[in-house]
Amino acid sequence: MKRNPIFHIAMSLYSLIYFVPLLWMALSSLKSNQEITMDPLSLPTAWDFSVFAEAFSAGGLGKYAINSAIVTGISMSGVLLFGSMAAFAFTRLKFRFSKQILALITLGLILPLQSYFIAQNALFDYLGIKDTRLALILPYTAMGLPLAIWLFRAYIQNLPKEIFEAARVDGAGDLRVYQTILLPMLKPGIATVAVFTALSAWNEFLLALVYIQNDDLKTIPTGLLTFSTRYSTNYHLLFAALTIVTVPMIILYVIFNRKVIEGLTEGAVK
Amino acid sequence: MKPTARWIPYFLVAPAFAIFTLAILGPIIATFGLSLTDWDGFSTPSFIGLENFVRAFNDKVYTSSYGHAAIYIVATLVLEVLVGLILAGLVSAKRNTTFYRVAFFTPVMLPLVVISVLWSFLLNPDLGILNRILDQVGLESWKHIWLGDQSTALLSISVISGWIFAGFYMAIFYAGFQRIPSTIIESARLDGASELQLLRQIKIPMIKNLTEVAVLLCVTGGIQVFDLVYVLTNGGPYDTTQVPTTYLVRVVFRDQQMGYGSALAVILTLVVVGFGLIYNKLRTKDDSVVEY
Numbered sequence: 101m102k103r104n105p106i107f108h109i110a111m112s113l114y115s116l117i118y119f120v121p122l123l124w125m126a127l128s129s130l131k132s133n134q135e136i137t138m139d140p141l142s143l144p145t146a147w148d149f150s151v152f153a154e155a156f157s158a159g160g161l162g163k164y165a166i167n168s169a170i171v172t173g174i175s176m177s178g179v180l181l182f183g184s185m186a187a188f189a190f191t192r193l194k195f196r197f198s199k200q201i202l203a204l205i206t207l208g209l210i211l212p213l214q215s216y217f218i219a220q221n222a223l224f225d226y227l228g229i230k231d232t233r234l235a236l237i238l239p240y241t242a243m244g245l246p247l248a249i250w251l252f253r254a255y256i257q258n259l260p261k262e263i264f265e266a267a268r269v270d271g272a273g274d275l276r277v278y279q280t281i282l283l284p285m286l287k288p289g290i291a292t293v294a295v296f297t298a299l300s301a302w303n304e305f306l307l308a309l310v311y312i313q314n315d316d317l318k319t320i321p322t323g324l325l326t327f328s329t330r331y332s333t334n335y336h337l338l339f340a341a342l343t344i345v346t347v348p349m350i351i352l353y354v355i356f357n358r359k360v361i362e363g364l365t366e367g368a369v370k
Numbered sequence: 371m372k373p374t375a376r377w378i379p380y381f382l383v384a385p386a387f388a389i390f391t392l393a394i395l396g397p398i399i400a401t402f403g404l405s406l407t408d409w410d411g412f413s414t415p416s417f418i419g420l421e422n423f424v425r426a427f428n429d430k431v432y433t434s435s436y437g438h439a440a441i442y443i444v445a446t447l448v449l450e451v452l453v454g455l456i457l458a459g460l461v462s463a464k465r466n467t468t469f470y471r472v473a474f475f476t477p478v479m480l481p482l483v484v485i486s487v488l489w490s491f492l493l494n495p496d497l498g499i500l501n502r503i504l505d506q507v508g509l510e511s512w513k514h515i516w517l518g519d520q521s522t523a524l525l526s527i528s529v530i531s532g533w534i535f536a537g538f539y540m541a542i543f544y545a546g547f548q549r550i551p552s553t554i555i556e557s558a559r560l561d562g563a564s565e566l567q568l569l570r571q572i573k574i575p576m577i578k579n580l581t582e583v584a585v586l587l588c589v590t591g592g593i594q595v596f597d598l599v600y601v602l603t604n605g606g607p608y609d610t611t612q613v614p615t616t617y618l619v620r621v622v623f624r625d626q627q628m629g630y631g632s633a634l635a636v637i638l639t640l641v642v643v644g645f646g647l648i649y650n651k652l653r654t655k656d657d658s659v660v661e662y
Contacts, residue, residue, distance in 0.1 A: 140497045186386035195379035215639035219400035242393035273374045303481040305597045321483035357472045365541045
């Protein structure tokens with residue numbers, strides 16, 4: 101293959117479609133509101149970074165980020181633990197109703213959120229858990245499980261059967277096998293599942309919008325929306341908020357780009 | 371294998387099944403039940419048979435919301451799947467393209483709400499850069515109130531969606547291209563095939579399965595589009611960007627019509643499942659294609 105400068109020039113120009121909006125967002129947060137409205141294309145005149153601290157504390161972004169971290173962390177742990185346990189049983193152990201239970205859980209792969217959130221909302225109302233973190237953790241965990249179980253099953257099916265049988269011969273019970281043999285071998289699968297569950301919980305919007313009214317419990321998507329209505333004309337503060345939310349994610353993404361891309365595409369295609 | 375103790379498999383499956391049943395399975399059944407009732411969310415639901423469904427088919431806003439979703443789907447099939455395929459073809463034809471792949475995928479992992487807020491600024495008639503750039507290059511007549519104008523709102527949302535998800539489909543197709551045995555590619559090159567011929571006659575036919583999956587994802591995802599529309603236009607102007615999900619949320623949470631909303635949810639569910647079944651029927655079962 102020959103080197104082709106035209107190819108790289110064309111692709112770099114196309115990349116601008118992605119860079120310009122994000123760069124404009126970051127630079128606008130350093131401009132005054134007047135500069136933003138007068139000349140949206142100009143560069144900032146003074147590099148004043150205090151706006152980020154202001155958005156973080158006054159706008160409550162720190163609070164939203166902590167809520168997102170708690171909800172995402174617990175949902176993800178739940179999906180990884182319960183998903184791998186169930187997948188192990190479905191793939192390696194014989195028991196009654198295993199096919200039927202698996203079929204029911206598989207329904208969760210096809211059915212859209214809209215097919216259950218109305219009754220779910222009524223149920224959470226009845227249980228009195230709306231406006232608590234549990235109202236998000238419960239559905240996020242449930243939504244992640246079907247796909248997690250499917251992916252883990254595929255991984256476990258690819259592991260040689262003999263390993264499990266050998267452990268059995270050595271006298272290990274099934275729970276020990278799960279803990280000491282399966283979990284360590286499942287690591288690549290766990291990373292994939294972790295990425296897509298964490299990102300979908302972190303970014304989820306509809307349920308968070310419906311279940312959480314208390315500003316102290318809002319996650320980043322709904323929190324940012326509240327922020328944008330509260331400071332709808334304070335443009336540079338808003339741009340600062342958008343920047344604070346996106347930049348750490350982009351940094352993490354650039355570091356772990358292979359895992360992230362793999363996690364999101366495999367999760368969707370399976 | 372037989373479990374070492376009878377209770378073990380049930381113990382392993384129980385937490386997942388319990389959470390799934392409580393949060394998803396039970397509510398699905400209940401939503402289907404509620405769709406046959408008139409309910410405001412507080413009083414006792416009263417059974418009214420299929421009345422809600424009759425009402426839905428005569429509800430112009432609801433039926434037209436499917437039309438909008440259809441336009442959005444057609445647009446995103448081009449702007450996401452086709453553009454994604456072209457991008458995958460480009461980045462797989464040359465070496466050292468990691469940078470582009472990582473860049474094009476960036477919006478996929480960001481929260482849709484955040485991207486929507488950003489784009490509402492980019493397209494803002496006063497301080498957005500799109501109109502300003504059109505001004506500077508002498509295309510004043512192209513300027514629009516992009517999201518507030520009936521003729522451009524839905525199209526603008528589709529373009530933003532393309533900006534976000536083209537990279538996602540590119541990643542899927544790229545991974546498929548990488549799995550094609552290099553001997554096939556190399557021998558075609560030796561036979562003098564150009565990169566374009568290679569793409570059209572070898573690479574794309576060999577990932578046929580993946581393109582089918584991509585189309586299914588794009589169609590079923592398109593019917594369920596919510597975050598983008600809710601933040602960018604919330605169905606406006608004059609319901610011209612109203613899609614099934616935004617209308618559903620309005621009926622349930624603004625108008626407090628849980629029964630009617632449930633019927634709308636059931637219809638949406640049947641449409642999504644229907645597409646899934648059609649896909650399963652049409653799916654090619656050809657062993658020569660590369661599985662993802």
